[in-house]
Amino acid sequence: MFGSKDFYRSVWRWHFFAGLYVTPFLIMLSITGLMMLFAPIVERMQHSDLYYVDQVTDTPLSYEQQYQLVADQYPTDQIQRVYVSDSATDATRFQVKMDDDTRSVFVDPYQGEVLGDLTVSHSLYAWADDTHGTFMIGLTGDWLIEIAISFTILLILTGVYMWWPSKGQSKWRAATTVRGKGRSMWRNLHSVTGVWIAVILLFFSISGLSWASVWGGKLVQAWSTFPTEQSAKNVSSTLTHNDLNPEGVKQIPWNLEQSPLPESSAFGDHTITLDRVVNDAKDMGFTRFQVHFPRGEQGVFTATASTMGRDINNALDDRTVHLDRYSGSVIADVGFMDYNWFAKSMAFGIALHMGQFGVWNLVACTVFCLAVILMCVSGVVMWWKRRPSNAVDLSAPPMPKNLKRWQHAVWLLLPISLLMPMATIGMAVIVLVDVLVLLSIPKLRSKWA
Template sequence: MFGTKDFYRSVWRWHFFAGLYVVPFLIMLAVTGLMMIFDPIIERALHSDLYKVEQVSAEPVSLEAQYQLVAEQYPNSTIKRLYVSDDASDATRFQVLVGEDTRSVFVDPYRAEVTGDISITQSWYTWADDTHGTFMLGLTGDWLIEIATSFTILLILTGVYMWWPKSGQSAWQAATRISGKGRSLWRDLHSVVGIWVAVILLFFCISGLAWASVWGGKMVQAWSTFPVEQSAKNVSSTLTHEDLNLKGLKQMPWNLEQAPLPESNMPVFGQNTITLDRVVRDAKKMGFTKFQVHFPRGEKGVFTTSASTMGRDIHNALDDRTVHYDRYSGAVITDVGFMDYNWFAQSMAFGIALHMGQFGVWNLVACTLFCLAVILLSVSGVVMWWKRRPANAFAAPPMPKDLKRWQHAVWLLLPVSLLFPMATVGMIAILVVDALLLLSIPKLRKVWA
């Protein structure tokens, strides 16, 4: 069955339909991905005068005093978090919500002076991240991208089948041969590039789908969420760790986003909130070096220190850690580290760092080459189809003569697609559209079948 011409045509037709939908999304994801891995580097280079202090003196002013400087400079605004660096030459950086705009505000801790700010909301990174995750269409865009990512897995499976070495050809020959000209050259380029990036593309699909609202939010993320309420005496009924993220920008660990935030015990009479300096000092005693401090939300809120690959604080996922402190007593309420994650959450912590090019120059180069390869793969597929199609026809690959083979291909792919619900939705839509074009619109049949 699997070696027949009709079965090959069936797989080819599915490959075409999936690619027709996926190509624009893959190009968008590759381009925005490149923007996201390079924008932080470019921003630091362009604004080195803000990120770095002019001169390091013996003793910086207290963090509490720096907090007050920012509060005075930005009245009627909300200070959301503090970024703590392990480099004495780095300026202190606060995240401040000013109206509808969130800004990075920089303080020279040695001169006790606010040196400037950069808009996060209006940054290229935030735009690329929002486009990358939702196509700037909210939940609808999230669903569209989830279908595209699920279909990419179908593209990988059908593509590997179609590439599989023919009789008398070695796997190496099939994976390296680029010859001929015209459509033959584009076909070889498409298949060779595709087979070399297939496993990496599958990794990016799985890690990307873990953020999606259906497969990620309803299935694997819910299953992988750490149960904070088991160690915290009180938890919020309305706030989760996701609420600590900036809108459109994820910084909290993936497996904590859906977990409720713990709450502080109500203070005794006259008890005040602990100082920011104490929170940072206690966090460093616990082993934190480069991390974020999230400020309490409401009178029962907690101080949260987090160091994670998701927040770009650290590169080694083994050091992932989130600690919540009672805002009044300073007691540790919850301490969640990498070893507390389940196996999928652990793989996500490592995968995120790889996905975002955080392991140094080699990782940046690898991610760049991969994104360029995905763009080339997408463009070559379109060109190859365009050169193959009949004149004046928007034609799909031919239907198999024996329709049972078409059905066999469906049953072969359906169990895989059922693992990803949005792929199933997409497959059903393709079957319906294909049937309508072939059976209900005779004039289109000539240019489609």
């Protein structure tokens, strides 16, 4: 069955229709992914006068004093968090929530002055992130992208099947040689590129789907969410960890986003100082981290160090600690070893996905994104060259003469699609159009097939 010509045509037809939908999304995801890789680097280079200080002395201002400088400069806005660095030349960075924007405010802790601010919510990174995740059209865009990424997994499987060399042929040669001219050359370029990036593309697809609203939010992320009540002394907040994320940017560990925030156990006369929180966090082993300020009278101080927040590169050091705002006692302490296996793989995967493991990782992600674009472009060119010059239709691969083979391909792919609900919807549409409608309209079928 799997080696027959009709089965090959069935797989090819599935590959074509999935690719027709997926191609523009993969190009968009690759371009915005490149933007997200380099936007933080470019921003630090462009605004080095904000990110770094000129003179370092032995007596920096306390964090409370720096906080007050920002509060005086932005009296009507809400200061939400501070980034604590382990480098003496880094300016202290606070995040301030304004009406429709969150801004990073930079403070020179040695000269005692506010250096300036930069937008977070309307930055290039935030724009690329929003486009990458929702096409900037909210939940509808999220669903469309989820279907595209689910179909990408089908493309990988069908593409590897179509590329797989016949018995006696060298797999190494087939994976490294671009032969022929014209459409043949483009077909070889497409398949060779696809085979080399298949495993990485599968990894990026699965990790990307983990952020999607249906497969990720309703299934995998919900299952992987750490139950804070196992560690916290008091969990009754209506807020979740996701509420700690700045508008338009993800910084909280993936497996904590849906988990409720704990609350301070009782009201007190005085809130502990920011310096107390920072020093306690350092005593617990934190080096580069964020301190999120309490939300409401029973809110908690939260110290986070994670690959998601770009605080650290080693996922083994992922940690989130909640402190009672009045007593300073530790309410919850969640580390990497508390995650389940999928959340652990996500913590490492996010760092790889964002190119955080040094120059080699950044270069590898860049080459991967460019390879995906090349694969998409070569697929479009290959299809265009195969089309008859006077064609007005899609010129899809021919329908198998033996429709049982088409059905076999459907049954083969159906279990995969059922693991991804949005892929099931997309496949159902393809089957409905390609089998029911086209088979009932002979003239349309003759052009389509």
